[in-house]
Amino acid sequence: MEGDEHLNALVRAMESRPLLTYGSMLGGVVAIYQIVRALGNTLAAPPAALNRTVILSQAHVNDFLHLLLAVAVVIAAARSLGALCQWLQQPPVIGEMIAGILLGPSLLGQLAPTAFAYLLPAPLCPF
Numbered sequence: 001m002e003g004d005e006h007l008n009a010l011v012r013a014m015e016s017r018p019l020l021t022y023g024s025m026l027g028g029v030v031a032i033y034q035i036v037r038a039l040g041n042t043l044a045a046p047p048a049a050l051n052r053t054v055i056l057s058q059a060h061v062n063d064f065l066h067l068l069l070a071v072a073v074v075i076a077a078a079r080s081l082g083a084l085c086q087w088l089q090q091p092p093v094i095g096e097m098i099a100g101i102l103l104g105p106s107l108l109g110q111l112a113p114t115a116f117a118y119l120l121p122a123p124l125c126p127f
Contacts, residue, residue: 063121066118066119066120066121069119070119070120073103073119074099074100074103077099077102077103078095078096078099078100079096080095080099081095081096081098081099081102082094082095082096082099083095085098103119
């Protein structure tokens with residue numbers, strides 16, 4: 001009989017272990033939230049953007065066409081390099097990241113600055 005009581009006590013202790021674990025995890029999340037909230041209250045908000053609506057309203061049709069061209073080139077490069085990586089039995093996201101590097105200022109901007117300036121002109125930067 002004593003062995004059964006000892007076994008029952010052990011089973012009850014093991015059944016309450018997940019509840020204690022979940023409770024401590026929940027308490028940890030609440031504690032971390034309170035710390036982040038206290039630190040966040042000490043931060044100052046950044047200055048408001050200057051007339052963002054004015055910048056958007058000054059967009060020209062030519063800028064919109066450049067934006068469409070840039071989006072089309074980025075999507076085409078990402079899809080084609082993603083398919084190439086998938087054909088090489090690699091995740092497609094690797095090819096998409098390589099396409100972003102190839103089209104970015106670090107490579108295209110260095111090798112062909114006029115093509116980069118035409119594809120992504122300065123007025124498109126806010127978009």
